[in-house]
Amino acid sequence: MLRHEFQPGRLLAGVFLILAGVIYAGDAGGLWETPWFALIPLVSGGLCLAGVVGMVAGGVRRRRRARRPATEAPPSADLPG
16 A cells, blocks of 8 residues: 555656756766756756646545545555554
8 A cells, every 4th residue: 555645746846857967967977068058948847847747636636535425534544553
């Protein structure tokens, strides 16, 4: 059983930031030449996309909680304290 809920927005933000790190590491290693301004659209676009995905996932999560019957226990109640 999962210990926490899946958060796709954070996963997407991490992927874009790791990609930016790989691009800068390749530039520092001499594999290719990257202009200093090239990663600004990549990082800002990735963070904006991650924010949108996070908001959509939160809305879906809230909607599923609202549709769940009131008598059903939340999934975290099964875990030992």
